[in-house]
């Protein structure tokens with residue numbers, strides 16, 4: 001069978017070339033965008049008098065038929081068609097005859113693939129925004145529910161200062177809010193239409209790129225065609241945004257894994273989202289967060305792969321760029337399911353408030369508060385206060401208790417200036433509430449943070 005581009009060739013392509021060269025096995029994923037773009041292009045050609053009204057109508061009807069065939073599974077995929085663009089055009093021409101052959105006027109596969117792939121990525125940018133909205137909502141719900149639940153805040157994975165669980169959840173709301181902003185930002189920066197750029201230099205045909213841009217929902221046409229057909233920044237951006245988001249997911253996943261261990265016991269993952277062991281009957285494993293953590297590696301890999309493909313490519317289109325799609329499809333698919341399942345895991349997990357509270361009584365979490373007492377009430381210089389507190393910690397260790405359980409007498413053995421008003425300073429709940437500086441863990445601040453994220457989501461809904 002002769003190829004669409006076979007005019008200048010004398011021998012047929014080898015089957016090996018067909019297999020190596022084709023993108024059809026994966027770019028069939030872009031059939032909808034391809035048809036959408038072709039419909040806009042045909043309408044434009046009609047408006048510009050390049051195609052007749054009848055030709056435009058038969059092309060549009062034909063393209064809809066092709067879409068039906070693909071969606072109902074009747075479409076015959078043939079690797080010899082090379083890519084989705086030629087597969088659809090060939091079938092269209094079988095269906096509508098001569099008019100089908102005119103569709104590619106003033107267009108090249110170079111602007112066509114740039115258009116299809118960009119449309120796909122832009123749609124996914126917005127899909128991630130909506131999936132992330134659901135996730136941020138879950139963190140807000142958890143924060144509202146667990147405002148009074150204390151747990152040890154950590155640095156270096158060592159007990160540091162008491163915080164509340166709401167505050168910890170809102171730290172994640174902050175991260176995923178930035179992810180939302182990144183996807184939106186990428187959407188806006190890249191929302192410009194490549195269609196009509198043709199191979200690399202524009203076209204002598206009187207195309208109306210403004211029209212097709214508006215028709216397809218873009219802000220405007222791109223300004224320089226040489227750049228447009230060789231630009232894959234939009235794809236790199238979604239890969240980077242996904243990689244960063246997966247890094248956030250992975251950090252949370254790591255905490256979920258730790259927290260669901262016997263050692264922590266802070267949470268119990270729902271049976272629905274836990275797995276068993278084939279040999280150890282007692283086991284309940286956190287496979288979901290582990291996979292989330294694992295998939296992050298692939299997301300990074302896909303970003304590195306495309307950065308490397310693009311590096312050093314001379315302008316404009318080079319076939320190397322056909323390698324742009326599979327990594328993006330892979331990252332998108334994995335990130336979508338990751339966000340959905342993570343949200344379910346969070347909504348169904350049990351928070352073990354008692355275990356968290358018990359953990360706040362280990363590791364002398366209120367040691368800084370004792371030092372602050374010595375400074376604030378007794379006007380002892382902080383360095384000295386730090387030293388006195390260190391001795392209190394040593395005494396507590398010797399007595400086998402937490403600093404918050406030292407008696408007044410014990411504390412006065414360390415420094416006789418200490419008075420009874422020290423005792424509230426050692427209380428973990430009071431310690432948490434005392435960190436009432438802007439952005440801190442105190443309930444009042446947490447409430448401000450909840451209001452802030454709710455407002456953010458509200459504005460987002462209004463603007464979409």
Ligand code: ARG
Nearest residue numbers: 023027083109110113321322
């Ligand atoms: N299948 C190609 C790709 O995915 C489409 C563009 C091909 N253009 C070309 N001049 N060979 O990148």
